[in-house]
Amino acid sequence: MNRHLISAADLSRDDALLILDTAEELARMSDRPIKKLPTLRGRTVVNLFFEDSTRTRISFEAAAKRLSADVINFSAKGSSVGKGESLKDTALTLEAMGADAVVIRHVASGAPHRLAGWIRGHVINAGDGMHEHPTQALLDAFTIRRRLGLQPGAGASGGIGRRAAGRGGSRTGGARTGGGARTGGGGLDGVRVTIVGDVLHSRVARSNIALLNILGAEVTLVAPPTLLPIAVDGWSCEVSYDLDAVLPKSDVIMMLRVQQERMTAAYFPSVREYSRRYGLDAGRMAMLPEHAIVMHPGPMNRGVEIAAEVADSPRSTIVEQVANGVSIRMAVLYLLLGGAELSGEAR
Amino acid sequence: MHARTDEGSTGDGPGGDSPGSYKRVLGPAEIRRVLSRIAHEILERTHGADDILLLGIPTRGVPLAERLAGRATEFEHRTVPWGSLDVTMYRDDLRLRPARALGRTELPADGIDGKTVILVDDVLYSGRTVRAALDALTDLGRPRSVQLAVLVDRGHRELPIRADYVGKNLPTSQHETVRVHLAETDGEDAVLLGEWKEALA
């Protein structure tokens, strides 16, 4: 794996599966009385958040602490009015503090790339502007894999069955081989994922599209034309403006948050029209195949892109996405920091 | 100076993949007898294995634990539980190589509290893997006691650790490599002894 996790698009299929499989093992920890592993003891992880995001920051903090790392939270003002220290000066301060890894969330696309040039530690992108949010895509893929029963050793291969998420170890005497060589299975090959909403401004969408393709899924985007990037034809996915047509052919439907401010910039005429054409309500949910799941990276605009009853239905993975986030972030921290330092220059 | 690891437990020890010249020290028949003997010993020492739990250390400790549990079940006419305990996160040599994939940890629903846990591994060498397993057990609960069963003890301990049940004592020099093959993972049952090939960085 690279020194840094900045972009899901940079992961190979093997890298991605390694992260998912590692998270699979770490997820079992949440059943144990002692939810701590000694692996990153003595290492320092800094959460450098220039954008408010309590949930993501807490998730990374929990992940680091469960691996016994020391966590330092560094909240800073973003750029533009009211700007404090420059990103570069902040980076040099962290470097002086000996941060082994910096988790950065920033309003500007490309901030992690700049940071990687200024520090020796590992950089983990927790969301940069409109560019990428790789750990979100990883936890989304992990959630899909579990919900659709596609994780390695889940049993019957082929056919996407609807399975409850496995929890903890409660097998006795079962025939099982340990974590051996990955055969390439455990991906999302052939899974039909539909992403709905403001793709143009969404780092979650970009990361997911990249990672889903790497894992073999088939991606379809549904959005008004104004919310799709101009060169989307060059992306590895289908595009549709008609949500109803796509619903029956989706194994996963991923709703993106739509910001009300987009209305004033004339991306769509009104929230009502957006919701009417692109919102997932109970009626549309009924058009999904029986096994299909509904996902949302959060925070949700209940009643705009997703109806309350859909968000709260059993098909919805919204709550477990949060739990899976900690396991994924533990896996990422372990894989980046837990082994030997890779030779070679910082990215 | 090469870092020694216990070959066979994670399957990626030094010695490269080239077989070089290997001597077959144990074949399928011997391994079968040895495992039966160990199973009997376990039952004897634990007075019928009332509350034992066999935990195999991935990779090859796991099929061994399964086989031992199967034998013990046969002899006692009662189900003897087994599972797996991955120790990767507790190793003391993590920083010497790129981060490794994790093995599966699978425990019975009632955990390890109050049980006699018997760790099962294929080769006992420096003892560091077992030390890591003991630390892992501490975070999982409080067993009544912990014992160790290994297929091969090749000497050269670096920590004060000894096995309770040994399949074969195999004195080796540090230049030699011990490889265990099992039908479940390698298609055959064998214990192989050979020359150490230079590990590539």
Next chain:
Amino acid sequence: MEDTVNGAAGTWLLRNVTLPGGQRTDLLLHDGGIAEAGSRLTAAGAQVLDAGGLIALPGLVDLHTHLREPGREDAETIETGTRAAALGGYTAVHAMANTEPVADTAGVVEQVWRLGREAGHCDVQPVGAVTLGLGGTRLAELGAMADSAARVRVFSDDGRCVSDPLLMRRALEYVKAFDGVIAQHAQEPRLTEDAQMNEGAVSGRLGLSGWPAVAEEAIIARDCLLAAHVGSALHVCHVSTAGSVEIIRWAKSKGWRVTAEVTPHHLLLTDELAEDYDPVYKVNPPLRTAADVEGLRAGLADGTIDCVATDHAPHPAEAKDTEWADAAFGMTGLEIALRAVQQAMVETGLLDWAGVADRMSVRPAVIGRLSGHGILPAAGSPANLTLYDPAAAPEPVDPAAHASKSRNSPFRGVPLPGQVVATFLRGTATVLDGKATS
């Protein structure tokens, strides 16, 4: 070694130069002019420069430079900027008006003009703002600036677009009274709010707001039609898209008085360089696609684009050593422009040296209404000359060694051919042996 300071002025005998048309000749510079041109000239008391293998270009004229003084002297001053220009082979530069305060009065333009004369490295021709404070709502006192000692003829709000069509029309009409020209920075503001880089495949992937080509092309089309309608002259700054070239070609074919410039960086670089989010590649108008580079080169070759103008835009380190969205737009260019043009146009066979002389000196001088510059070296012409060695081995560009105060060059580490050996401003050497004389 002769004392170059004293020796910079005086009489010069340049032996065996190659003129842009290819002929070899000697040139005798005396009293600010080329006294004689011929073979085997002699002159007692003249300093001799062996110019074998060197091309004698008319002194380069830049229609578009940012010297930052007054107001942003941390990035550049007229002194450092004009020294950089001379090192790049320039004998005259047009200093854009987006200083602090804005050059929208006779007072500021005269200040800039005077500082240029005092520095003495090259002629500084101030450009006047079109609107007060570059605000885009009220015309600045264009007449006062034209009548001032600076004799402003080129007016531009560069940095901003004169987007109000009515105001642009009025400005085009008004300058007819004194043979002025409006130089437009073509950028429809409503289509480029918070734009960061070219809108295309790369911006979509990088998650940076796009600056679509149509935002430039639509303004150019509108302004060409306006200029034709009122019978005035339009100059288009830093053309950056192949579509813009086509529109200008069409306008010229109608006989309309439209001229255009292109920067050296738009002749060589594309938006793919933004991949690593290094803001040294952030510029307005942005770097575009390979197809645009091709269209611009063809346009410069066939004369649709009249000239190369550097849009030299120096910035202090902290303005570029930051995240992309926070970084300033702009690239330096004075010191490498000629080498970049050699790379993009001469090495590719698109332009010969006569063409380079035309695009980098003759035409810009005409557009800028500058007398004394842009005249091919011949007996009787002013001694504004650049001696250039096109055969100098390609050297990686090193901004740390530049005379400009700023280091934001996108060509750092890129090998470019050629070297400016000497520059003469009215017979005085401002650059000798590749180094500034003062």
